Amino acid sequence: MSRILNRAVVLGAVVSLLSLAGCGSSPMNRAPVEDRGASTSSVPTVATAVKPPPGFENAGKPGYYTVKPGDTLIRIGLDSGQSNKDIARWNNLDNPNHIEVGQVLRVVPPTGEAVVVTKPVTTGAVTTTPIATPAAAAASAAASAPAKPASAPAAVPSTAKAASAPASAVAPVAAGSDEDLAWIWPAKGVVVGEFDEAKNKGVDISGAAGDPVLASADGKVVYAGAGLRGYGNLIILKHNNTFLTAYAHNQSLLVKEDQVVKKGQKIAEMGNSDADKVKLHFEVRRQGKPVDPLKYLPAK
Missing domain, CATH: 2.70.70.10 (Glucose Permease (Domain IIA))
Structure with a gap:
């Protein structure tokens, strides 16, 4: 009887040891995950270079605008007082419908380029006065002068006066003025x-x-x-x-x-x-x- 008890005790001890061994094997099963993480972290990370938005070097300069979320070229043109087509041309935009947040756009004409607004052609009966050459102006003035006695020679206007008259008649009003x-x-x-x-x-x-x-x-x-x-x-x-x-x-x-x-x-x-x-x-x-x-x- 005592032998049977002893065997039972020994068997129980063996079972306990096997259970402990089984519990101890869990870390071994997890080890590859831990090793994999460790090996991954040991590999140096290469930083990916972030490409700056187009025109970033002009940010904050007068005459330039930085695109914000929700902006369109039409809105930017309205807010800058320019044509959206001009802005697209000044910035060499291949697709005017594609602009990105942070992009810096020129919103004033490049140096030496003037934005000119063409005046409309008026319909109806309109009398036009072309800019005359000095000779034509002199001839016109002589033709329109009242007839004088033959003894008094007709006065011929000087070249300076003839040339200046048409010029003053077509002198434009300053562009952009309220008048x-x-x-x-x-x-x-x-x-x-x-x-x-x-x-x-x-x-x-x-x-x-x-x-x-x-x-x-x-x-x-x-x-x-x-x-x-x-x-x-x-x-x-x-x-x-x-x-x-x-x-x-x-x-x-x-x-x-x-x-x-x-x-x-x-x-x-x-x-x-x-x-x-x-x-x-x-x-x-x-x-x-x-x-x-x-x-x-x-x-x-």
Whole structure:
């Protein structure tokens, strides 16, 4: 009997030892995972070079703009007072619809390049006065001079006077000056939304769907489309190197980009695209900054 008990004790001890051995084998099973982690951490990590955004070297310089989230070239053009096509050209953008956050864009003309706005060709009966040569001016002056007695020889104007007369007649008004633009109202309705630089960057003018929208001054169409969120069908006119105007929420657009228009020309029909009701949202931008249109439009 005692032998049987002794064997049982020995057998129990062996079972216990085997159990302990089994428990001890767990770390061995986990060892490859730990070794693998250790070996991986021991391999030096090679840092991947981050490519800086295009134009980063110009960040913060006057005449340059750093792209922010949500920006489009149309928005940047409106806020800088430039044509989005000009900005694309100045920055050699292969795809104007692809700009990245942090990219730095030139938003002023390169040195030596002047942005010129072509004046519209006026229709109707217009008398034009070409710049005359001195000889032609002298002949014209002599022909228009009243007849004098034969004994008194006709006076011939000096070359200096003949040359200066036509020049003074066509001397242009300084580009960009307020006097260069005789503003008119772009629509006949009443103002239902006043200017607020933070909330409303222009004025809202009431009307009915299809009412004519007119160019407020001579200019060139630098944008016509629906690519700017919140504006619907939009037209942007560039009038000179200082002023842009924007006409938003139209029902239809009647002009195309790069088209030259004259003051009072119908450029769109009023609508409610991207708006809660029919209205014209009209903005005046002075060097890209929104200003109160009522300070430029004539009193009604």
